[in-house]
Amino acid sequence: MAPLLLAAVLAGGTTGGVIAWATTETTVPTIIQEDAEPAPLGGQAGTETAAAEIMPSVVQVRAGRGTGSGFVLDDRGHVITNHHVVERSSRVRLQLADGRLTGATVVGGDADEDIAVLRIDGSGPEAARIGSSNSLRIGQQVIAVGSPLGLSGTVTSGIVSAVDRTSRIGGASRPMVQTDASINPGNSGGPLVDLAGRVVGVNTAIATTSASAGNIGIGFAVPIDRALEVAQEIIARN
Numbered sequence: 001m002a003p004l005l006l007a008a009v010l011a012g013g014t015t016g017g018v019i020a021w022a023t024t025e026t027t028v029p030t031i032i033q034e035d036a037e038p039a040p041l042g043g044q045a046g047t048e049t050a051a052a053e054i055m056p057s058v059v060q061v062r063a064g065r066g067t068g069s070g071f072v073l074d075d076r077g078h079v080i081t082n083h084h085v086v087e088r089s090s091r092v093r094l095q096l097a098d099g100r101l102t103g104a105t106v107v108g109g110d111a112d113e114d115i116a117v118l119r120i121d122g123s124g125p126e127a128a129r130i131g132s133s134n135s136l137r138i139g140q141q142v143i144a145v146g147s148p149l150g151l152s153g154t155v156t157s158g159i160v161s162a163v164d165r166t167s168r169i170g171g172a173s174r175p176m177v178q179t180d181a182s183i184n185p186g187n188s189g190g191p192l193v194d195l196a197g198r199v200v201g202v203n204t205a206i207a208t209t210s211a212s213a214g215n216i217g218i219g220f221a222v223p224i225d226r227a228l229e230v231a232q233e234i235i236a237r238n
Contacts, residue, residue, distance in 0.1 A: 031074050031228065034131055034198055046195040050143050051155045053197025057128035060095040060147040061085050061104075061118070061189060069146030069190030070094070070118065071199060073231060077124030080231050081189030082204055083109040083116040092118060095152055096125055108234040112172040114204055115222060115230040116189075128191060131198025133177060133223035136163050144181040144203050144219070146190025156182035158217075167205065167220050176220040177201045183219035192221040202227045 057072040061081050068085030072078070079094070086092055086106050094104050102121055109116030140160045148154050158181030165178040179192060183206050192201035201221030208216060 031127075031130060031232065034129060046141065047143055047155075047157050050193050050195045050197045051145070054128055054143075054145055054191060054193045054199070055153060055155075056097050056125050058097060058145045058153070058190060059125075060150075060152040062093040062095070063089040067147060067150050067186050068188040069186065069203070071128045071145075071189075071191045072120075072125050073117070073130075074127050077104075077120035077122075078107070078231070078235060079104065079118040079120060079124070080202060080227060081116050081118060082202065083111050083114045085189050086116050086118070087111070094118070094120060095147075097153060108238045110230050110234065113174065113222065113226065113230045115202065115227050115234070117231050117234045129196075129198045130228060131194055131196065131200045131224060133163075133200050133225045136160050136177060136194075136200055136223075138163060141195055142179055142181055142200065143193050143195075144179065144183055144187060144190060144221075145193060146183075146187040146203060148182075148184035148186040150186055154187075158182065161218070165220065174226075175223065176204070177223050179219050179221060180217040181219060182215045182217075184215050187219075192224075200224050 059070050061068045061070050063086045070079040070081035073080050090106050092104050094102050104118040104120045107117040107119050143157045145155050158179050162178035164175045167176045183203050187203045190203045191199040194200050203221045205220045207218035
């Protein structure tokens with residue numbers, strides 16, 4: 001069998017580099033992380049409810065020739081995405097769930113964790129509900145939302161395949177959530193969501209059998225507990 005390759009799921013071209021752009025913000029916003037209560041049982045009704053809950057908070061991120069995804073973190077318009085989506089960019093364009101286009105500033109990023117934070121110009125959409133990755137269970141149903149191949153607002157469903165799969169992302173080995181929810185180029189930075197509509201991970205990479213292959217049912221997400229900690233540190237130091 002051909003060896004598996006871990007590929008970041010960024011659609012289009014991109015450049016390399018580390019980002020750290022200052023903003024004028026001096027206080028850290030309050031982000032409410034919900035208790036790790038079990039998500040509802042699965043089924044079509046569950047996935048429909050989860051999709052309706054998260055969709056207004058999901059954005060498409062356009063950085064240079066590349067596109068990725070993200071979701072609104074708080075009421076100050078901060079957005080989480082992957083570092084590799086916006087590296088070497090200080091400004092990006094966002095397409096909101098209602099189709100509107102707006103600008104955003106790159107607040108900062110962490111290449112090792114592959115997490116970056118943006119700030120929307122003006123008022124942003126409502127913040128996503130933030131869950132906990134600590135309570136994820138193997139076999140639990142989840143959905144992935146983002147803009148694979150530029151198709152904004154795409155929802156796919158699957159299960160949690162593993163909760164502590166070690167993968168090399170951003171130059172460092174980190175525990176990741178593995179899922180078989182379909183993830184493809186352009187999904188980078190979008191949310192992995194439980195059936196209560198809470199974000200439990202940041203979709204980041206897929207395993208493929210060649211550099212050009214698409215999804216084969218092995219995707220990886222940064223656990224939201226770690227992503228949230230990194231995002232808060234980025235906001236605090238900028």
